[in-house]
Amino acid sequence: MxxxxxxxxxxxxxxxxxxxxxxxxxxxxxxxxxxxxxxxxxxxxxxxxxxxxxxxxxxxxxxxxxxxxxxxATPPGPQRVEKINDALIVRCGASQRLSGLLGWAQMAGLSGLEGLTGIPGSVGGSVAMNAGSYGTEMSNLVTRIRLWSPGQGLIWLDHDQCDFGYRHFAPKQGIGKCLVWQVELKLTESNPKAVRKAMQDNYNKKKATQPVTARSAGCVFKNPEGQSAGILLDQAGMKGVRLGGVGFSDIHANFLVNLDNGTSADALVLIEQGREAVKEKFDITLDTEVIIL
Incomplete structure (x- = not known):
């Protein structure tokens, strides 16, 4: 092919x-x-x-x-690779949707991913951004990552060969621009009903506090150390502020949503307005979490 x-x-x-x-x-x-x-x-x-x-x-x-x-667009299907005591190593392709992996893990009675419930995107993207929620990050679960680069081709890197941080991932060795091809995760054997309940509880909490069904790119800004970007934006008066067809959510101020045929130009202006409002009120400069191409 x-x-x-x-x-x-x-x-x-x-x-x-x-x-x-x-x-x-x-x-x-x-x-x-x-x-x-x-x-x-x-x-x-x-x-x-x-x-x-x-x-x-x-x-x-x-x-x-x-x-x-x-x-x-690799064949995504998760597969069991190895069992170590009560832990199971699971491998899946980068194009696997994270929600699909969570559904598979729930039916298989595998625990560890519950905190990521409600996060959209692919497994590869979740690794690249070290996605996290409710105390769980992808870096907590990753054992190995298979990366591809034009210079080195496909290589496996162990967890300790990778640099993980807050919404950050990079290989420690300099291999240049690369893409995630496959991921291996360490999950724990559990009960399917218990895993489903934990996932449902987390989704309900997220749905109550975030616009999970809106046209959104998730959090606009990273949380400054020890603080919440959403709270800072709210206290700076940005919750619900709208420009054209886009606006900061009236549910969670750190979510930019496309309300009505918005434009990227309006979104970029609104992001800067939010950054400036927080800077003026708290003397804190917010860094974007959303990737602006």
Whole structure:
């Protein structure tokens, strides 16, 4: 099988915010054999490459963008790899949706992922952002990651060969730009009913405090150390503030939502307004968590 190329792909159709213009091309990789061809493409292409995943943490500008979107479409199915005492090593492809992995783990009675309930996106994207919620981060669960780069091809890295931080992941060894191909996670054998209850409880809490069904890219800003960006934005008067068709959620001030055919231009202005409001009131500069292409 060879690479699939889609010309002029719409970012508004590929992101959870439903905003943005068009990239020049999207390249879909399905098999290991396609990676050599992808390397050749990247060596000769002048466009900016970006691995898009499920597009749940992205804000793409309006207009035509000099981007080559890379989409990994590996067969995702989670599989049991090895049992160590009461722990089970599970392997899945980067394109596996995180919600699908949680559903599989629940039915299999495997615990560890419950805190990630309600987080959208793919497993690969969750690793790349070290996604986390309710005290659980992907870094707590990852044992190995299989990465691909044009210079080194496919390599496995153990957890201690990776640098994890708050919404951050990078290989410690310098391998340049890379993409996540597969992930191995350490889960614990449990009871399917207990796992389901914990997941449902976490989802109910999240639904009560976050706009989980809205067109959103999740949290706009990272939490400053020891503080909540959402609370800072709320106290700075940004909750519910709207510009054009986008606005800060009236449920959680750190969520930017596309309310009514918004534009990326309005979203970018509103993000800066939020940053400036917090800076003026608290003398704290917020860093964006959402990736702005």
């Amino acid at each position: 060879s690479l699939e190329f889609i010309t002029n792909p719409s970012l508004s159709e590929r992101t959870s915010l439903k905003l943005g213009g068009n990239a020049e091309v999207e390249v879909i990789v399905r098999e290991k054999q396609d990676l050599d061809e992808l390397g050749d493409f990247l060596m000769t292409e002048t466009l900016r490459p970006f691995v898009i995943g499920e597009g749940t943490n992205l804000l793409a500008p309006d207009g035509q963008l000099d981007l080559a979107l890379i989409r990994v």
